Amino acid sequence: MHPILKLLVQRIALGLLLLLAVSAVIFLGVEALPGDTAQAILGQSATPQALENLRAQMGLDQPALTRYFSWLGGVMTGDLGKALTNGVDIAQAIGQRLGNTLFLAGCAAAIAVPLALILGAVAARYAGRWPDKVISAVTLTTISLPEFVAAYFVIYLLTIVFPVFQPVAIVFPGMSFWAKLQAVALPVIVLVMVVLAHMMRMTRAAILNVMQSAYIETAELKGLSPMTIIWKHAFPNAIAPVISVVAINLAYLVVGVVVVEVVFSYNALGQYLVDHVTKRDLPVVQAVGLIFATVYIGLNIIADVTAIIANPRLRHPK
Amino acid sequence: MSEKLDWMVARARAGKMSRREFIGRTTAMGVSAALASALFTKAAMAEPKKGGTIRVGLAGGESTNTLDPALAASVVPQVGNAQWGEQLVDMNPDGTIDFRIGEEVSSSPDSKVWTFKIRQGVTFSDGKPVTAEDVMATFKRHTDENAQSGALGIVKGITDMKAEGDKLTLTLDAPSADLPYLLTDYHLIIQPGGGYDNPNAGIGAGPYILETFEPGVRYVLQKNPNHWDPNMGHADTVEILSINDNTARTAALQSGQVHMMNRIDPKIAQLLAGAPGVEVRRAVGRGHYVFIMHVDKAPFDNNDLRTALKLAVKRDEMVEKVLGGLGSVGNDFPINAAYPLFDDTIPQRTYDAAAAKAAYDKSGHDGSPIILRTAPGAFPGAVDAANLFAASAKEAGIPLQIQLEPDDGYWTNVWNVQPFCASYWGGRPTQDQMYSTAYLSTAEWNDTKFKNAKFDELLMKARAELDDTKRKADYSEMAYIVRDEGGLILPMFNEFVAGIRAAEIGGWIDDPNAEMMNYRAPSKCWLV
Numbered sequence: 001m002h003p004i005l006k007l008l009v010q011r012i013a014l015g016l017l018l019l020l021a022v023s024a025v026i027f028l029g030v031e032a033l034p035g036d037t038a039q040a041i042l043g044q045s046a047t048p049q050a051l052e053n054l055r056a057q058m059g060l061d062q063p064a065l066t067r068y069f070s071w072l073g074g075v076m077t078g079d080l081g082k083a084l085t086n087g088v089d090i091a092q093a094i095g096q097r098l099g100n101t102l103f104l105a106g107c108a109a110a111i112a113v114p115l116a117l118i119l120g121a122v123a124a125r126y127a128g129r130w131p132d133k134v135i136s137a138v139t140l141t142t143i144s145l146p147e148f149v150a151a152y153f154v155i156y157l158l159t160i161v162f163p164v165f166q167p168v169a170i171v172f173p174g175m176s177f178w179a180k181l182q183a184v185a186l187p188v189i190v191l192v193m194v195v196l197a198h199m200m201r202m203t204r205a206a207i208l209n210v211m212q213s214a215y216i217e218t219a220e221l222k223g224l225s226p227m228t229i230i231w232k233h234a235f236p237n238a239i240a241p242v243i244s245v246v247a248i249n250l251a252y253l254v255v256g257v258v259v260v261e262v263v264f265s266y267n268a269l270g271q272y273l274v275d276h277v278t279k280r281d282l283p284v285v286q287a288v289g290l291i292f293a294t295v296y297i298g299l300n301i302i303a304d305v306t307a308i309i310a311n312p313r314l315r316h317p318k
Numbered sequence: 319m320s321e322k323l324d325w326m327v328a329r330a331r332a333g334k335m336s337r338r339e340f341i342g343r344t345t346a347m348g349v350s351a352a353l354a355s356a357l358f359t360k361a362a363m364a365e366p367k368k369g370g371t372i373r374v375g376l377a378g379g380e381s382t383n384t385l386d387p388a389l390a391a392s393v394v395p396q397v398g399n400a401q402w403g404e405q406l407v408d409m410n411p412d413g414t415i416d417f418r419i420g421e422e423v424s425s426s427p428d429s430k431v432w433t434f435k436i437r438q439g440v441t442f443s444d445g446k447p448v449t450a451e452d453v454m455a456t457f458k459r460h461t462d463e464n465a466q467s468g469a470l471g472i473v474k475g476i477t478d479m480k481a482e483g484d485k486l487t488l489t490l491d492a493p494s495a496d497l498p499y500l501l502t503d504y505h506l507i508i509q510p511g512g513g514y515d516n517p518n519a520g521i522g523a524g525p526y527i528l529e530t531f532e533p534g535v536r537y538v539l540q541k542n543p544n545h546w547d548p549n550m551g552h553a554d555t556v557e558i559l560s561i562n563d564n565t566a567r568t569a570a571l572q573s574g575q576v577h578m579m580n581r582i583d584p585k586i587a588q589l590l591a592g593a594p595g596v597e598v599r600r601a602v603g604r605g606h607y608v609f610i611m612h613v614d615k616a617p618f619d620n621n622d623l624r625t626a627l628k629l630a631v632k633r634d635e636m637v638e639k640v641l642g643g644l645g646s647v648g649n650d651f652p653i654n655a656a657y658p659l660f661d662d663t664i665p666q667r668t669y670d671a672a673a674a675k676a677a678y679d680k681s682g683h684d685g686s687p688i689i690l691r692t693a694p695g696a697f698p699g700a701v702d703a704a705n706l707f708a709a710s711a712k713e714a715g716i717p718l719q720i721q722l723e724p725d726d727g728y729w730t731n732v733w734n735v736q737p738f739c740a741s742y743w744g745g746r747p748t749q750d751q752m753y754s755t756a757y758l759s760t761a762e763w764n765d766t767k768f769k770n771a772k773f774d775e776l777l778m779k780a781r782a783e784l785d786d787t788k789r790k791a792d793y794s795e796m797a798y799i800v801r802d803e804g805g806l807i808l809p810m811f812n813e814f815v816a817g818i819r820a821a822e823i824g825g826w827i828d829d830p831n832a833e834m835m836n837y838r839a840p841s842k843c844w845l846v
Contacts, residue, residue, distance in 0.1 A: 035730035041382075042466075047762045050470075053463050085382035086533060087518070093381075093533075152565050159573040167569035168375065168561050168576075170535055265561045267381075267535040275381040275534055278726065 004315070008305060015297040019290060023075075026289040027068050030282050036060055037084045040279040058084045071283060075290070081283040085276065090287050094269070098291065100171060101268040104184055104261075105253035108191035113246055116196050120203025120242075121230050127208055139197035150190045151263040158186060169264040187264045191257060195249040202245040206238035213237075240307040247303030255292040322347065324827050325411045366825060370845040371555040375567045375576035376834070379560030381534030386517035387507040388460055388467035393580060393833055394560045396504050398537040400837035401556055402443065403507030403522035406434060406453055407498050409747055409836060411829040413658055415498050418547075419448055419508055419523065420486075429493045429782060436484045440546050442510050443527040450481035455512025457488075460505065465517070469505035471755065471762065493782035495789075499747040504837060525551030525841040534560050539840075552825070552844035571596060571817050578823060578843070580833050582815045584642030584699070590817060597820035600813045601828035604656045604745020604752075606648055607640075607697040607812060609690060609707065611805035614767045615737040617688065621803055622681035627688075627718070628667060629674035630711040633809045639706060640699040644815050648808035651800040652756070653793070656811075656830045657749050659786060661794035664801065674714035687719035691732050695725035696740035703809070704740055734765050741765065742812075747831070749793050750781050757800060766805030773799045822846055 038054040055061050062070075074081050080090040119139070123132040142150065159167045165185045175183070210216065211234055219229045258270030265271075269288055276284040308314040326343060344353075379394030387399050407423070408416040417423075420434040440448040460467040461474055478489035490497065510521055520528040525547065526539035537558040541551050559576060561567040564583050571579045572593055582590060582598060591598040611618035611627070618624060633647040646654065649666055692704040704720045711718035723732050723739075732739050746752040755761055758777060759769040773796055780792035800806060814833045818826055825843040829835040835842055 034727040039730040040727075049463065050466065054466060057464065083382065086384040088533065155565060155569045159569050159575075163573050166575045167566045167573060168559060170559055172530070172532065172536065263563045263566055265535075265559065265563065265566055267532065271534070272381045278380075279382045281382065 004305065004308065007308070008301070011301045011304065015294075015301060018297055019293055022293040023072070023286060023290060024068070026286055027064075027071075027282065030277070030280060030285055031064055033280060035280060037280040037282070041085060060084075067282075071286060075286075080287045083276065083284050084281045085279045085284075090284055093272070093284075094287060094291065096173070097267060097269045097272050100266065101254055101270070103171070103180065104187060104191070104257070104266060104268060105250065107181070107184055107188045108195070108253050109250055111188065112192045112195050112249070113199065115192070116199035116246075117203050117242070119196070120200045121207060121227070121235065123200065123204040124207035124211065124234075125226050125230055127204075132204075135200065139200050142193035143195075143197035145193070147190060147194055147257075147259045148263055150193050151186070151260060154186050154189050155263075158189075167264065169266040171267065184266070187257075187260050187266055190260055191253060195253065199242070199245055199249055203238070203242050206241045207234045210234045210238045236310070239310045243306050243310070244303045247299045251296045251299045254295045322412060323349070325829075366549075366552045366844040367846060368552055368554075368844070370553050371557060372553040372578075372823075372840050372843065372845060373557045373559065373576045374834070374840050375559050375561040375570045375579040377560075377562050377564070377567060377579075377581045379534050379562065383533040384518055385520040385528075385531055386513070387505050387509070388465045388469070388513075388517060390505060391468060393837075394534075394537075394558065396832070397834055397837045397840065398528075398531070398539075398558055399507055399522075400504065400524070401526040401537070401539050401558075401841055402520055402524045402528040403509075404440070404448075404524045405502065405504075405506055406508065407501050408838075409499075409502045409831045411827055411831065411836070413656075413747075413830075415502070419453060420498075420501075423498050425495075425497070429495045429497070429784060430490050432488045432490070432497050434486045434488075436486060437546065438484055440523050441544055442521050442523050443542060444510065444521050446510055448508060448523050450484060450486040452510055452512065453486050453508050454479045454481040455514060456506065456508050457512075459509075459512040459514055459517070467505055469503045472500045472503050472751075473506070492778070494750070495781065495784055496748045496750045500751060502747055504832070526556055536560065550838070550841040553840070556840040558840065568817070571819065574819065574822075577845070578816060578818045578826075578834070578839055580814070580816050581698075582817050584640075584644045584815065587642055587644055587815055595819050595821055597818050599816045599818060599826060599828055600644055601816075601830050602646065602654075602656055603812065603814050603830050603832070604654060605743065605812050605814075606652060606654075606745070606808050607700070607703065607742050607810050608648075608652075608740070609704075609807040609809070610739060610741050610766050611807070612737040612767045613803075613805040614769075617681070617683055618737055618805060620681045620683070622677045623683055623688075624805060625802075626674045626677035626681060626714070626716055627711065628807050629670045629677060630714045630716050630718070631707055631807060631809045632669045632710045633667075635710070636703055636706055636809045640703045641810060641812060644813045645810045646813075648810050649801060650804065650806055650808050651797040652743060652752050652806065652808060653749050653797060654811050656745065657752075659749060659790040659793050661790060661797060664794065664797055667801070669710060671710075671714040674711075674716065678714070678716050685717060687717045688738065689719055689721050689736075690738050690740070691721045691723050691736050692740040693723040693725050693728045693732070695728055696733075697742035697812075700740040707809075734763075744832075749796075750777070753777055753796060753800075754781075757804070768800070768804050768806075770799055770803065818843075 037058060038051050038060060042050055082089055119135050123135045126132045155167045158165045169183045169187050171180050171183050207230055216234060219233050258274055261268050261270040273288040326340060376394050376397060378392040383395045387403060390396050390399055405418050406420040408418050410416045419437055421437040422435045425432045436450045442448060457473050459465050460469045475491050476488050477491045480487040507522055525542055525545045527542045529540050530538040539556045541554050545551050561570060567579050570576045587598050590596055611624055613619060628650055637645045637647055653660055690704055692700045694701055708718045708720050733741050756763050756765060757768055759774050776792045776796050780789050783789040822845060823843050824846045827835055
């Protein structure tokens with residue numbers, strides 16, 4: 001078997017084991033939270049009798065282990081179950097929201113990744129001079145703002161002062177692609193602001209690291225232009241660390257943007273998860289948790305494998 | 319007074335009030351006859367416009383919501399349900415009964431047997447006629463424990479129901495002069511067959527027909543062409559967006575993405591009132607913010623200590639700082655002028671450091687800190703209010719100490735469990751219902767553990783009393799008991815603060831019954 005294929009299989013198997021562990025941890029975590037679904041639903045209006053009825057109806061009177069394994073059995077056979085709170089089919093509800101999550105993450109990544117690489121290369125080209133300083137200062141400022149502050153800032157600037165976009169980013173089936181893009185414009189801007197600096201700094205650092213090598217000196221002596229040297233000779237050798245940082249940021253765009261979703265009322269997975277954690281709706285929390293874990297693990301596997309492919313020394317081990 | 323005037327103008331506009339009646343009632347309020355006449359002409363001419371899409375941005379929606387009216391507990395489903403659903407009876411802004419599916423009502427002299435006449439020719443959105451059987455089945459479902467209805471406490475006193483032709487007869491276990499008011503509860507939306515087959519069907523007889531429902535995201539509703547009431551359902555389409563973030567919701571109103579919004583943050587209400595195109599509308603409601611003491615647990619089992627704490631609240635300051643002035647001071651009983659039969663002669667309790675100190679000394683408390691638990695979600699501004707309370711108590715020499723609790727699990731672990739905490743109550747349509755819900759000895763939600771035989775006796779007596787003068791006297795006596803002996807510290811009544819795009823929305827009335835014109839703003843308003 002090709003060593004890379006073998007590695008891939010190993011990683012995926014390990015990933016599946018990790019997912020199992022994650023599901024157990026999520027289950028324990030939600031169990032450990034004070035109160036249960038019945039109490040969370042009834043809230044201020046809970047009476048002992050109502051609690052008992054609701055628990056029996058939702059199967060919460062079963063022991064925790066029984067509930068975990070029956071859930072696990074369901075997932076193995078492709079059945080995520082129904083939400084305890086409103087009886088909506090989880091797979092169906094998640095399907096649409098996952099699409100929205102990926103749409104937002106995709107739009108943000110499509111802007112942020114190329115922009116970060118270009119800015120990183122430019123900053124490396126002019127290292128220590130004003131373009132480098134400007135790029136660093138701006139991106140460090142945007143990453144330092146908490147997401148909700150950045151979000152309020154763009155809402156104020158782009159819906160009140162210059163009414164170009166809409167503050168509420170709700171998307172729904174039947175919207176044209178263009179209308180969807182317009183709806184998510186503000187959250188995309190905020191997310192780009194948040195993830196840009198990390199990727200840009202890593203690109204810059206990795207390129208600068210390679211720029212010290214002897215072969216770059218040779219290229220300079222050949223009379224190549226600095227940008228050509230960076231793109232053709234430095235960047236391919238600097239790509240491994242950049243890929244892993246890009247992967248982390250992509251994963252963040254999928255799983256970590258709940259604050260941005262809430263501020264813009266964007267109907268994606270993060271808000272869905274938070275609502276159901278509040279209500280202790282375990283099957284939903286489990287399902288969304290698994291999806292998030294899968295995204296994280298999957299992106300990390302991809303990052304590792306591409307880093308290996310990109311490095312001849314790892315690609316052809318002795 | 320302006321609310322009342324607004325309401326009468328709207329009634330005149332809707333053709334529900336004659337010129338004679340309008341002028342008679344407005345002049346009784348002190349409006350000159352000439353002005354009243356002019357007002358009526360103007361009102362009668364301001365015909366609602368038809369068509370367009372009204373967009374509403376609301377806080378209070380979760381992706382865990384359902385369409386089952388029995389389970390509605392937050393504003394987005396409450397408003398959503400009120401568009402596609404219709405009730406037997408509803409409340410008018412002036413506190414009278416608005417007859418909906420029920421056309422008229424009569425009761426036996428002992429107010430134990432009530433008969434409703436069901437409006438004929440009304441249909442559900444699936445085309446079936448609304449019958450007395452449907453109404454009866456709806457009430458039956460809400461009395462079923464398994465339906466988990468929020469209205470269970472209201473309908474469980476109905477011991478027998480009978481549907482005959484267009485008559486529905488309800489027999490109660492005990493006399494209640496307030497039954498029609500109780501049945502205005504927002505959970506009691508009439509569903510075909512009572513909603514037994516599918517409580518989540520979203521089929522009702524309201525002014526709109528549900529087209530799309532995404533829990534915690536949005537409702538889209540289209541005008542019901544067969545709705546019986548021409549005064550509701552002016553726009554062709556209603557779109558309700560769930561926008562929980564205050565800033566985004568406010569920006570959506572300012573930028574015109576929505577035409578109306580609820581829950582303007584009191585801190586920005588004044589600023590927003592100056593924004594172009596936006597009007598801030600306030601309705602004095604019956605909801606209130608409270609600090610509750612368990613009267614059966616030490617040290618709160620001592621009435622002197624309770625009195626000391628009640629005297630140590632700077633109520634005006636709290637209304638000013640916590641509610642931004644958008645509210646009114648409370649008097650430690652859960653009733654205000656928004657209720658019928660309110661006794662306004664009961665003296666207002668105010669901050670009195672000396673009297674508080676005296677009562678505290680008399681209580682013989684050992685000086686250990688008195689713990690008040692609060693959380694940001696107990697009510698908006700609950701932490702600030704608790705801190706103000708602690709500061710004013712300290713001035714009076716009472717060692718009140720704040721303990722901050724997490725929002726998550728607050729209603730499970732703190733409220734009704736810990737002896738002293740911050741909480742809130744929404745109002746009820748009548749005094750009887752408010753007192754029966756939380757102050758009767760046997761009430762399930764008696765969150766101050768208040769048990770007073772005299773009070774219970776008065777409550778039962780007033781409930782059956784048809785003479786309003788005697789009833790008012792009973793309620794007044796009950797108010798004194800709760801105020802002077804209860805575990806309730808009620809520093810303020812809050813207001814419903816909504817925002818509308820004034821130039822685009824017509825027909826808005828400040829309705830004290832509930833948020834967003836008693837949830838019916840989208841179907842009562844129109845696009846100008």
